[in-house]
Amino acid sequence: MSDLQITSVTKDFGETSVLKGVTLDVKDGEFISLVGPSGCGKSTLLRIIAGLETPTSGNISIGGKDVTQLRAADRNLSMVFQSYALYPHLTVAENIAVPLQMRQMTALQRLPVLGTVMPGARIQKQDIAEAVRNAAEMLEIGTLLDRKPGQLSGGQRQRVALGRALVRDPAAFLLDEPLSNLDAKLRVQTRAEIAELHRRLKATFIYVTHDQVEAMTMSDRIAVMMGGEILQCAAPDVIYEDPDDIRVAEFIGSPKINILPVERNGTELTVFDQVLSSHFYGDSPKVMQLGLRPEALRLTQSAPLLTGRVVHFENLGSEVFAQVALDSDGSRVTLRAMPAQRQSLGLGAQVGLTFDLSAAMIFDAEGARLRRVELAATRAPEVA
Amino acid sequence: MAVVDHSVAGIAKPKPDNRQARAGWGLVAPALTLMALILLVPIIVAAVLSFTNYSLGNPGFDWVGVQNYERLFTRSTYEKMFIATFTYVVTVVPISVGLGLGAALLVHSLGRIGDIYKTIYFLPVMATLLAMAIAWEFMLHPTIGMVNRTLEMACGTWFEALPFFANGCAEGFPLWLGDRDYAIWVVCFIGIWQGFGFNMVLFLAGLTSVHRELYHAAEMDGARSGWERFRLVTWPALGPTTVFVVTISCIRAFQVFDTIEAFWPQGGGPNKSAYVMMFAIFEKGIQQNLIGIGSAITMLFLLFVMFLTLIQRWLVERKVHY
Numbered sequence: 001m002s003d004l005q006i007t008s009v010t011k012d013f014g015e016t017s018v019l020k021g022v023t024l025d026v027k028d029g030e031f032i033s034l035v036g037p038s039g040c041g042k043s044t045l046l047r048i049i050a051g052l053e054t055p056t057s058g059n060i061s062i063g064g065k066d067v068t069q070l071r072a073a074d075r076n077l078s079m080v081f082q083s084y085a086l087y088p089h090l091t092v093a094e095n096i097a098v099p100l101q102m103r104q105m106t107a108l109q110r111l112p113v114l115g116t117v118m119p120g121a122r123i124q125k126q127d128i129a130e131a132v133r134n135a136a137e138m139l140e141i142g143t144l145l146d147r148k149p150g151q152l153s154g155g156q157r158q159r160v161a162l163g164r165a166l167v168r169d170p171a172a173f174l175l176d177e178p179l180s181n182l183d184a185k186l187r188v189q190t191r192a193e194i195a196e197l198h199r200r201l202k203a204t205f206i207y208v209t210h211d212q213v214e215a216m217t218m219s220d221r222i223a224v225m226m227g228g229e230i231l232q233c234a235a236p237d238v239i240y241e242d243p244d245d246i247r248v249a250e251f252i253g254s255p256k257i258n259i260l261p262v263e264r265n266g267t268e269l270t271v272f273d274q275v276l277s278s279h280f281y282g283d284s285p286k287v288m289q290l291g292l293r294p295e296a297l298r299l300t301q302s303a304p305l306l307t308g309r310v311v312h313f314e315n316l317g318s319e320v321f322a323q324v325a326l327d328s329d330g331s332r333v334t335l336r337a338m339p340a341q342r343q344s345l346g347l348g349a350q351v352g353l354t355f356d357l358s359a360a361m362i363f364d365a366e367g368a369r370l371r372r373v374e375l376a377a378t379r380a381p382e383v384a
Numbered sequence: 385m386a387v388v389d390h391s392v393a394g395i396a397k398p399k400p401d402n403r404q405a406r407a408g409w410g411l412v413a414p415a416l417t418l419m420a421l422i423l424l425v426p427i428i429v430a431a432v433l434s435f436t437n438y439s440l441g442n443p444g445f446d447w448v449g450v451q452n453y454e455r456l457f458t459r460s461t462y463e464k465m466f467i468a469t470f471t472y473v474v475t476v477v478p479i480s481v482g483l484g485l486g487a488a489l490l491v492h493s494l495g496r497i498g499d500i501y502k503t504i505y506f507l508p509v510m511a512t513l514l515a516m517a518i519a520w521e522f523m524l525h526p527t528i529g530m531v532n533r534t535l536e537m538a539c540g541t542w543f544e545a546l547p548f549f550a551n552g553c554a555e556g557f558p559l560w561l562g563d564r565d566y567a568i569w570v571v572c573f574i575g576i577w578q579g580f581g582f583n584m585v586l587f588l589a590g591l592t593s594v595h596r597e598l599y600h601a602a603e604m605d606g607a608r609s610g611w612e613r614f615r616l617v618t619w620p621a622l623g624p625t626t627v628f629v630v631t632i633s634c635i636r637a638f639q640v641f642d643t644i645e646a647f648w649p650q651g652g653g654p655n656k657s658a659y660v661m662m663f664a665i666f667e668k669g670i671q672q673n674l675i676g677i678g679s680a681i682t683m684l685f686l687l688f689v690m691f692l693t694l695i696q697r698w699l700v701e702r703k704v705h706y
Contacts, residue, residue: 052600072603085601089620098616102606164605 002063002171003028004049004204009058011044011228018044020228021058026172031198031205032233033215036225037251043176045225046208050174051075062171073102078165079174082181084157086149086164093132093145096163100128103168135167138197155186166197172204179214191217212252216240224248246367249291255321258297258333260306262288262362269377272328274305276357282376289363294321294336296359299344304352306333310345324351427686434679441673452680464656465664465681471568472660473637476575481626481633483576484583489618491584492591502588505581513578517646520574524560532557561647564654571643571658579636583629590625594618624700631696635689641666661685 004026011019018041026032034042047053049060051072059068067075078099086095101110105128108114109121116122136142139159149157158178165173178194179187195218198205209215215222216236223233224247232244243249249257260271264286269276271290297306311332312323320337322345335353337345344351358378362370434452438445456462487505491498508516523530538544539553552558558566598617607613641662644652651667652659661681669678 047600050600050604052603071608072600073606073608077604079601079604081597081601083595083597085595085597087598087601087616087620089623099605102612107612 002204004063004172004206005059005061006045006049007059007061009045009048009055009060011041011048011053012056018228019048019055022225022228022230024223024230024233026204026206029202029204031195031207031218031220033207033209033219033222034225035209035212035215035222035251038210040225041228042208042210042225046079046174046176046206049172049206050077050079076171077174078168078170078172080158080161080165080176080178082177084149084161084181086157086160088149091146091148092141092152092160092163093129093136095149095160096132096135096167097128099164099168100131104128131167132163135163138166139163154181154183155190158182158190162194162197166201170203172206175205175207177209178207179209180211187214194218212254216252222252224251226251243291243361244369246289246291246363246369249361249363253293255294255334255336258292258294260290260292260331260333262290264288271305272326276305277377280377282373284370284373284376285364287365288370288373289365289367291361291363292333292355292359294334296355297333297335297353298355299335299337299341300352300354302352304354306353308333308351308353310347310349310351313345313347315339315342320345322351324353430679430682433675434683436676438675439673440675445676448676452677455677456680456684461656461659462664465652465659465661468568468652468657468659469638469661472572472575472640473634475569475572476579476637476640477630477633480576480580480583481629483580484629485587485622485626487580487584488587488591489614492588502585505584507581508578509581509585511578513642514646516578517574517643520570520643521561521647524570526557526559526562529560531560562654564657567647567653568658571640571647571653571660574643575637575640579633583633586629586632587622587625590622591618594621627696627699631692634692638662638685638688 006022006024006026008021008023009019010017010021022041022045024032034045036042044053048055051067051070051074055068059066061067062075062077087098090098105115105121105124106118109118109124111118132145133142136145139162141156141159141163144152144156144160149160152160158181161178175194179190182190191214194205194207198218207214207218216239219236221233222236222239223230224239225231226247232239232248234242239248239252243252246259250259262276263270264280264284267280268278269280306324306326306328308324308326310322311325314321318339320339320342322335322337323332324335325332333353357374360374362373362377364370433445435447435449436445437448437451487501491501491505494501524532526532535549535552535557538549543549544553560566560570594617598621599613602613602616605616607616639662640660644658644660644663645666647653648658652663661684665678665681665685668674668681
């Protein structure tokens with residue numbers, strides 16, 4: 001167990017640059033998720049950490065030791081692959097035993113027949129069998145030890161792959177979308193089990209996923225990657241409530257955040273000609289973007305900031321999502337409401353919406369967060 | 385009531401079943417007839433003839449019991465036949481499978497250049513063996529052949545320290561096709577040269593089905609050397625391919641004929657040292673019109689091939705299937 005540093009790592013495949021200088025510090029025992037849309041370079045980054053891919057430039061160090069030039073087998077990391085990559089000809093027990101055999105036994109001891117008569121081989125084998133049993137018990141696959149991977153279900157294979165990773169004591173666990181081949185129900189269950197495993201082992205986990213729910217529910221910190229860069233790396237609640245970039249805000253959160261255009265005319269901030277704040281003295285660009293989470297929007301009858309018609313409606317039982325097409329430009333915003341408000345949200349119903357400026361996030365035209373503008377805008381009424 | 389109902393149903397039921405069975409037999413009849421006519425009947429006829437002294441053109445034949453088989457196991461000609469055949473099989477199969485696997489692994493590890501090697505190694509497979517045999521015959525000619533001329537160039541150099549060259553330079557290099565100690569080995573060499581490209585292509589096909597992520601998993605698990613990765617991933621994944629390649633190679637090795645017919649049309653090499661089974665069948669059954677003994681060798685041949693196929697089935701079902 002040790003911390004892991006990634007320092008300005010880049011990776012080019014021919015002309016295309018997949019990673020554009022990624023820097024990330026992972027603390028000992030931390031569960032960190034690399035999340036982003038497909039093609040953002042998250043899997044490449046994981047494979048560079050593992051040593052299966054060499055970076056074009058930059059460094060990887062584990063426990064303060066530079067391992068950039070070290071091959072994967074010598075880095076003492078464990079990896080769980082998306083396809084599980086179990087050896088099809090070996091039983092579950094043999095699969096889990098492979099990393100121990102490869103590392104603890106000599107080439108002579110591993111020989112099929114001759115190996116058994118080599119000095120020390122018997123004790124080694126007993127130790128390995130013991131370790132395999134422990135790992136299998138931890139994952140509750142003790143009854144499957146004699147089966148071949150071909151006879152297992154997806155969830156069981158996934159556990160075997162986990163077992164193979166945790167049977168030895170690696171510096172960190174690398175998981176490459178391990179849940180993406182499971183069905184929805186099993187995914188939720190395994191998600192909880194992996195998080196619990198992390199708490200029990202207190203080991204460093206680096207978890208690659210494109211599923212924001214997995215990232216939000218399991219991680220200590222989330223690194224949101226896009227276009228070969230880490231846009232933001234922070235705790236899940238910070239990523240959700242206080243994103244640095246409009247792309248982070250748009251990627252995390254379901255349904256997606258609503259983006260509205262904001263303009264500044266003198267001291268007035270306006271959305272579709274509705275005045276948000278008339279005493280804005282801050283320094284800001286003329287055109288900005290306003291980010292509003294669905295739960296920040298409220299239904300209102302008196303003096304609505306936005307008006308529109310309900311065009312789509314989703315009832316999830318505990319909450320209700322309605323898509324409202326705005327009268328001003330026809331763009332759609334998503335609103336989260338309580339089930340009690342269902343009646344006023346029938347398809348085609350005319351609704352008025354309002355929100356608190358303090359719950360909104362303001363970004364510039366390029367998408368960078370403007371925290372000072374937010375501060376000035378929310379404080380302005382008090383000053384006046 | 386229930387009992388009556390049951391019996392009525394019992395009588396009525398077999399009718400559609402019968403009709404379905406009859407339709408089924410009707411549908412497989414053409415395939416069954418063809419199979420019997422062109423596969424089973426000839427084998428049975430050969431089996432029957434192997435117990436007779438029949439010759440083509442004779443009005444009748446006599447039953448001779450197991451006399452033909454007895455000859456196979458007592459006469460020295462047939463002893464030579466078995467020795468030549470098994471020498472060929474035991475030499476050619478492992479070497480051509482091993483070389484095929486080695487070449488496939490090397491070609492697979494190359495990029496585009498691999499295609500060139502693939503073509504080159506596959507050329508002998510595509511060429512007509514009969515024509516190639518004639519080319520080899522010229523090359524192996526004791527005096528004007530390329531092989532011995534090349535070897536002679538080594539005379540007078542340090543090569544003469546080797547006993548083979550010392551002997552060759554003093555008393556002349558081997559006659560190759562005319563020497564009973566060399567003849568069968570030359571045939572083996574040509575068999576390997578001709579056959580391993582085919583095995584390589586089969587192994588290459590097998591290699592493409594190996595999951596790439598398994599190699600990464602092996603690397604993460606600590607398999608450092610190429611040999612360890614081969615043992616952990618490649619070799620087990622090639623199991624089914626290997627069984628198939630070995631069986632095909634064995635059957636092809638038992639069937640060797642054209643080289644021997646091209647080199648020694650009059651009788652299976654010097655002192656019958658390359659008198660393989662296929663050639664024996666041809667010589668006895670066709671050239672000498674001794675259908676009885678020819679059929680007996682054929683039945684033995686069939687037995688070997690059947691045995692190999694059974695081993696293959698057994699291996700495929702038991703050991704390499706997952």
